[in-house]
Amino acid sequence: MDCDVDLLVVGAGPTGLFAAYYAGFRGMSVAVVDSLPEPGGQVTAMYPEKMIFDVAGFPEVRGRDLVDALVAQAGQYDPVYLLGRHARTLSEVEGGLLVGVGEHESVRAGAVLVTAGIGEFSPRPLPAADGWIGRGVVHFVPELSAHSGQDVVVVGGGDSAFDWALALHPVARSVALVHRRARFRAHPGLVRKVEELGVPLITDAEVAEIRGDDSGPREVELALSGDRRQVLPAQAVVAALGFTADLGPIESWGLELDKRTIRVDTTMRTNRERVYAAGDVAAYPGKVKLIATGFGEAATAVNNIAVVLNPDAHLFPGHSSNMG
Numbered sequence: 001m002d003c004d005v006d007l008l009v010v011g012a013g014p015t016g017l018f019a020a021y022y023a024g025f026r027g028m029s030v031a032v033v034d035s036l037p038e039p040g041g042q043v044t045a046m047y048p049e050k051m052i053f054d055v056a057g058f059p060e061v062r063g064r065d066l067v068d069a070l071v072a073q074a075g076q077y078d079p080v081y082l083l084g085r086h087a088r089t090l091s092e093v094e095g096g097l098l099v100g101v102g103e104h105e106s107v108r109a110g111a112v113l114v115t116a117g118i119g120e121f122s123p124r125p126l127p128a129a130d131g132w133i134g135r136g137v138v139h140f141v142p143e144l145s146a147h148s149g150q151d152v153v154v155v156g157g158g159d160s161a162f163d164w165a166l167a168l169h170p171v172a173r174s175v176a177l178v179h180r181r182a183r184f185r186a187h188p189g190l191v192r193k194v195e196e197l198g199v200p201l202i203t204d205a206e207v208a209e210i211r212g213d214d215s216g217p218r219e220v221e222l223a224l225s226g227d228r229r230q231v232l233p234a235q236a237v238v239a240a241l242g243f244t245a246d247l248g249p250i251e252s253w254g255l256e257l258d259k260r261t262i263r264v265d266t267t268m269r270t271n272r273e274r275v276y277a278a279g280d281v282a283a284y285p286g287k288v289k290l291i292a293t294g295f296g297e298a299a300t301a302v303n304n305i306a307v308v309l310n311p312d313a314h315l316f317p318g319h320s321s322n323m324g
Helices: 013-027 041-046 061-077 157-170 188-196 248-252 291-309
Strands: 004-009 031-032 081-082 086-091 097-102 107-115 120-125 152-153 174-178 205-213 216-224 231-232 236-239 243-246 259-261 275-277
Touching: 004 013, 004 081, 004 097, 004 291, 013 031, 013 041, 013 061, 013 107, 013 291, 031 107, 041 061, 086 248, 107 291, 152 157, 152 231, 157 174, 157 188, 157 236, 174 205, 174 231, 216 236, 275 291
Parallel strands: 004 031, 004 107, 031 081, 107 275, 152 174, 152 236
Antiparallel strands: 086 097, 097 107, 120 243, 205 216, 216 231
């Protein structure tokens, strides 16, 4: 599908979704492209059930609920979602930009706002999981209820591994956490919470083999120090081993980069005309990477884009509470 919009938002995480809302509020037509099959970015892919505590106005909010609310907010202005697609190429055309999306699609836009977070990310593999991915071995847990009544083995030693153990404990029949080192990378307070639940923490151990049948895994064999072996029941394995990330095709767009981030000025504009960035992907001195920061940057970018698209527009359109 080819489309023509005022603004193309690259990235459907919280910052991108809020940008879609705010651009609609400012009267722009919007398309949102993301390589993931559903909105929400890292929140949906990595911690949909985790509670988030640093979003203004919410003492706590579940990741999935925050994404649902942002989608509903943006939905007032009917953005076009191009999910499961990559923003591949960027070229200048008369009056705007042309972005190649997917294999044979393109979006013509007056401006582009990159809200790609950490970029495209790939989970680090669990060697013993060959042939089991999608058949009982997962990297993320989109629905906790899918593991109701199961024996679950979580592999990893970081915050994500302990988050999943904590979230799955009241749902699964049993949860065990396996880490190849003696010490954990996770926050000590999080480790303590999981310990207090009685979840077995098996250290200096690696998954040697996953055994099962066509219906899925049945058990996991661990290789422990001293050539010892241990077998755990497991109908599901959560491989929370972290991920690798990069900006993908965006790196070829001629933007000024700083590792996996894009340098911007105080208007959130990059070194290319009509290309802006906001959220974790945007870099400037003193930057603090929070969801709340991304919301403010999205509004700043959209308001400045509005003036670029229409020089007669006001930079600040007034407060939304005055528009009712």
